[in-house]
Amino acid sequence: MTLLNGSVIPLQNPYGEDKVHEACGLFGVIDTSKERFSAYEPVKAMENMRERGNGLGAGFAVYGLYPEHRDEYALHVMYLDREAKDRAENLIGKYLEVSHAEEIPTDDRVQVVDPPIMWRYFATPKKSLLKDMDGDEYLRETVMRINTAVGGAFVFSSGKDMGVFKGVGYPEDLADYFMLRDYRGYMWLGHTRFPTNTPGWWGGAHPFNILDWSVVHNGELSSYGANRRYLEMFGYKCTMKTDTEVMAYTFDLLARRQKLPLDIVAKILAPPLWMEVDQMPGEERRLYTALRQCYGSLLMNGPFTVIVAHHGEMIGLTDRLKLRPLSAAVKGSRVYMASEEAAIRVLCRDPERIWRPKGGEPVVGRIKALEVVREVAV
């Protein structure tokens, strides 16, 4: 066990240190004035939550990453072998106009297990095929096509001016592997994983991403089957073998496609109890009743903490019983969210405000106007 000042307390267990403690570690930080900063803070925070992972998966999402390619989709793709890359690039070439492609730089001196081949592509939809279609929707379909049709190829990041870096390992090792110290962004997500349901594989690490939506998640969705089958009605195909995927697609469906405000999305994922709704004044009751009637299948049941980001906005949320932890803090222009207060305290000793939000109560960090939404007032 490491204390904040670096001193170490020996464990009291006389039978060795082989007991693993279950949990996932989540971290998010946004600079609300949109100033870009380095990986130093997010990596340090993640390092401080090392206990919450077991080295079987970790990753980061960085927003404001590729300003020089601001208007192009940045596709990060992992390939299990060279043939998969050839097949996928055929498909990419068919549907997308690629302005630049390169292997994602890595530091091969860092020891990681079985890294796949990873490339990034800066691309736009082919005009001739796009026609009247919405560019985002076109790209979503293309990503789904690559992930399901190619075999051995996974697009794990597909937003503009942002990127996901993830794999099997501890977060600080992966940060070194991907040389994150060379990158800057105004918003960072971090995740360390303790996989239970799915094997520790590179594609299964967090953050999960679709377009500019990224999700880091701790928990297990008991409602997975209901959520997945509802999303399938809207053309989402769950290929990543994990319930976190449905989180990402839910945000994509509700916030991007249906343009619902994030705090409303939070109330769909973790709605107030009927006994609370029944006490609300007429108009508000009508709203919350309709949300539940219409989107009940997207209620996320079971223990979870989730931090979701897209350009300009980050939201932290727990299940309505708060079966997983979340802390939040504000210091200057930065808003922090993390599984453990310790991960925030290691970065700023004296935050202006630090608190543990109630179950089902979203915390939203937005650029410029910082808002902390406690209740959606009607």
Place this chain on the structure above:
Amino acid sequence: MKSFMLPEFSVQRDYERCISCQVCVNQCTYDVHYYDEEDDQVKSREENCVGCLRCATLCPTKALKIIPNPASFRENDHWTRESIQAVKMQAESGGVILTGMGCDKPQYTYWDRIVLNASQVTNPSIDPLREPMEIRTFLGKKPKELSILAGSGYYSLRTELSPQLRLETPIMFTAISYGAVSFNVHESLARAAMDSGTYFNTGEGGLDKRLYRYGRHAIVQVASGRFGVDPDYLEVGAAVEIKIGQGAKPGIGGHLPGEKVSRDISRTRMIPQGTDALSPAPQHDIYSIEDLSQLIHAIKEATGYAKPVSVKIAAVHNSAAIASGMVRAGADIIALDGIRGSTGAAPKIIRDNVGIPIELALASVDRRLREEGIRNEASVVVAGGIRNSADVVKAIALGADAVYIGTAALIAIGCTVCQKCYTGKCPWGIATTDPWISKRVNPAIASKRLSNLLRAWSLEIKEMMGGMGVNSIESLRGNREMLRGVGLTDRELEILGIRHAGE
């Protein structure tokens, strides 16, 4: 003609206990028991016995035992007692064999080959005694998305949802017509539905004016005979259900004999007293899906678009395609009635051989509607052999929004599933219109028994949900990950959309 049939039951009276009080004589409506003055003994004609157990239940000294006749035919696995008896009966009568209640054959029950999940370690189970557990359910068409107006610091809803039924528990009382059952039974169902925050279905025999006060908890049925349908009837119900078919007798109409059409029933059904009430097999204004669409919209027009319209069909081979058509025709609720669905009277051969198990129909209808992206356009309610809360939970996990119960409700108020409803002489006062017998159901007590049943099942549903780690019924609906099959073939698993236990 000498009858070659053997009595189905043996009536065993313990004369050490019998005090000749004649309760059995008074209670039996089939003239089984009689008092022999010469011997000063109560005796029995056991060939009349239907095995309803009314006498054994009410005998104050427990002197009676009704047991299946041990001196039965020499049956074998192929020629069962039932099939031998049926041939003899038809050889003597030359008629169709009638029966009541649902199919009693074991091979159609899939519920017992499906098991439920529970949380261990990675996600916690939830204790319903400590945490809220929500089973409120809404039936009706849901939009694919909501439009929400964001003001400064508030949001307001711009989408107007079409009318919904609100259920405090996902269980309703299925269509049981007035005429098939007595007024007291109808009143008991109505009162229990109101007390429990759910709905009862009037069935096809209209709704007695004295029960209009329960209209907000009634689903009023419009069937092929159009009995009791007038503007007041449509207006008073919370929803209207068009009955196309019934699980117990798909493709078959109904026949309420004239002797059951008493003054009150004649008034409610709007037919002359003493005449047979014949329900044609099809609805004669529905010969195609476009005709159904017209009737749905005619009813919506007549009721000012203020209530959901349900369409009920028997589960048959093409249910999935038919259900899809029904949704596109404008139905807000699809009611599916499986092969084990019950009835007051049906030809036995139809009841036991026509239709498909509700589990398979539900699984394929739910899948089909999702594949077509229209699952939200209508709620799915299933009926036909739901026996307990586990059946309810499994139905919801397969994809149902709610269930209808019929037989279970009648059992709650006395029915012993003797299958003789069609005689009109139900000794429990349920499937009868005889004013003297029907007094045996006291609506105050019977409605309490029904409410108790719904309460008990709701508690059990919450326990099972908590075990699975979900605290809202929506997270269970269509969540087939919660189900596993035991002893099912790959094909059956594929149709049910579930994996085998151990996978």
